[in-house]
Amino acid sequence: MIKFLRYFFLLLIVLLIDKKTIGQIQFQIKPNATTIGKEDVLQVEYKVSGATDASNFAQPDFVKWKVLSGPAYSSQEISVNGKTESSVSYVFSLQPRSTGTLQLPAASVEVDGKKINCAAINITVKSTAHVAGANASSNSLQLPGGFFQEDVLGDDEIDKASVLRPGETFASKIKDNIFVKVTANKTSCVVGEPILVTYELFTRLRSQSKIAKQPAFSGCTVYEMTTEDQFPHIITLKGKEYKSYVIRKVQLFPLQTGDLKLDIASVENEITLFRKNSFGDETPTVQTVTLSSEPLTIHVNPLPEKNKPADFNGTIGDFSITAKADKIIDTADDNNMLEINISGSGNFQSINCPKISWSNNTEHFDNxxxxxxxxxxxxxxxxxxxxxxxxxxxxxxVIIPPIEFNYLDINSQQYKTIRSDSIEIKVAPALKNKYEINKISQDITNHKYIWIVPAIALLAGISWWLGFGRKQHLQQKTNEIINTELKNEVVAVVDEKEKLPEPTVLTNTEKLNELLLIESDKKFFAHAKQLAEEFMRQEENEEKRKLFSQIIEQCNEALYSPVAIISKESVFISLEKLV
Incomplete structure (x- = not known):
């Protein structure tokens, strides 16, 4: 019975924790507008609130929408007055293909190994070109890095470059001194290998710029690395100094083989050049020019087949693995925890819990x-x-054998299998109850004497059968026998009660002293929780009951939170003061 209760409570704790976790997570579609014009651009955010990470995002099929960019992946944690709020977002820039009521389709994503879904929503698309409050396509979606302030640093290089000399045209001046460029850390990779892609604006001229078109990424997963940093970096190209502004910086993880064509980024620039007249005065000339990056193609190769593990799941990078048990000296039927850590760099999205060869002497639960x-x-x-x-x-x-994990090494392009150390756990017999419950709960009722009832009925029937003449005499004898038997049995029951050993009743001080003898942290907090619950039931003072409740919460935190910082001494002192 006790073993059953341990399993029951462990399962209950796991379910309650899981329910609480899922209850805090919300997956919703958040558009920047619900009514737009047919030429407007809609910014759509598929947002997971209450999570710091998500994986396996199933991108919706935008049948009635043109995908201009996305998904752009981002995650953030915001702390306000000590409360931390975290979220993960997948952002798209969409343009409608028709007017009317268009649906933004549902999507799914995995959080902590569990799949969650969001509900589809409808957007109204008017027949007019633009609707007030919606993003027009001419203005584009302004993501981080989307706007560059006019360069007012006034250094000599920019002053010289901004002057039109005799024979120079506006077009030739722009060609040599301002351009948009996309670079990748490599142009050939395998499926799932991370690629660093950066879009930059290089300029030696005085200009005010804004993004006209963000690049769209399809056929790959995107980690957004663009920041709000608008300060330029000085880059020397072909002997000339340029100011470099980051338009977009991402990590891409190709999902399929073939050519991955990187989309262009366009920047609208208001450029000011100066031409000297015959009197030596500088006359400004302002023109607006839209510049775009040249297309770039990355060839995505299939994974190498040589020595490919049968259970390879697509992880690419450089990793290590460790495993440890919460307790290596354990007690049968007591709760324990296995922790597996996979550390390194590369593609974390495809990392799932490794396979564990559990002993027959163990029972494990969902990770x-x-x-x-x-x-x-x-x-x-x-x-x-x-x-x-x-x-x-x-x-x-209990022996937990080495846990294996394989990945494709990003440098050698060879498969590697890494293993944790094996874990040996010494398990002591299950703890016995302090009191022998079978003796205390021994049957001391009159249930075992229930045979007297049918006996009475039988004797009554005999007396009726023998006739009315002997009934009085027989009934009198029967009653005497029954009364004698009942008296003897009642005396026997009372004697049996008196012979039962009385359980030892400890004082509150003795109970606290026993708590000091417990060395195991888990057992200490579990027993301290039981004492606090017992004392709270006995306590009538409402203030003290609240303090006992706080101690119970501290014990729960120490037992079930992996990052709890609750000391045994503080719990003991709190109990001692209240008792």
Whole structure:
């Protein structure tokens, strides 16, 4: 019975934690407008609130929309007055293909290994070109890095470059001194390999610029690396100094083989040039010019087949793996936790919980996962952690063999299999109850004497059968027998009650002293929680009951939170003061 209760409560805790986690996560479609014109651009955000990471985003099929850009991936954490709010977003820039009511289709994404879905919503598209408040396509979607302030640094290089000399035209001056360029860290890769792509505006002229068209990325997953930093970097190209502004910076993970054609980025520039007249005065000339990057193609090759592991799941990069158990000295039927950490750099999206060869002496439950990944560096680096609750069923030794994980090494282009160390857990027998419950709950009722009832009925029937003449005499004898038997049995029951050993009743101080003898943190907090609950039931003072409730919450945090910082000493002192 006790073993069953342990499994029941462990499963209940896992379900409650899981329910709480899912309850805090919301997946919604957030457009920047619900009514737009037929030539407007709609910014659509598929937003996962309450999560720091998400994977396996199933991109919707935008049948009635033209995808101008996206998905642009971003994640953020905002702390306000000590409360942290996190979210993950996939942003698209769309333009309607027709008027009327158009649907933004639903999508799905995985958070902590669980698939969640968002609901589709409708957008009204008017027959007019533009609707007030909606983004017009001529203005484009302004993402981070989307607007560059006029260069007012006034250095000599820019002053010289902005002067039209005799024989120079506006077109030739622009060609040599301002342009948009896209670069990639490599032009050939394999499926799933991270690629760093940067779009930049290079200029030596005085100009005010804004993005007219953001590049669209299809056939790949995108990690957004663009920031709000609008300050230029000085770059020397072919002996000339340019100011470089980042338009867009992303990590791309190709999803299929073939040629991945990078879309163009366009920047609208208001350029001011000066021409000296015959008197030596400088006359400004202002023109607006839209410049675009040249197309760039990345060839995506299939994964190497040589020595490819049968269970390879597409992870590419450079990784290491560690595993540890929460307790290596355990007790049968007690809760334990296996933690697996996969650290390194590369493609984290395809990393799933590795296969574990569990002992027959264990029972394990569904895993949860968490990620600590820096996507603002290339390649993305960090750690993905998997937590698996388990229980050892019997006393003895539990061995968790080395856990394997394979990946394609990004440098050598060879498959590698890494392994954690094996884990040996010593399991002691399950703890016995302090009181022998079978003795305390022994049957001391009159149930075992229920046979007297049918006996009475039988004797009554006999007396009736023998006739009315003997009924009085027989009934009198029967009653005497029954009364004698009942008296003897009642005396026996009372004697039996008196012989039962009385359970030892400890004082509150003795209970606290026993708490000091518990060395295991888990057992200490579990027992302290039980004492706090017992004391709270006995306490009538409302203020003290609240303090006991706080101690119970601290014990729960220490038992079930992986980052709890609750000391045994503080819990003991709090209990001692209240008792």
């Amino acid at each position: 949860t996962e968490k990620s600590d990944i820096n996507k603002m560096i290339f390649p993305a680096s960090g750690t993905k952690t998997f937590l698996i609750p388990f229980v050892a069923k019997h006393a003895g030794t």
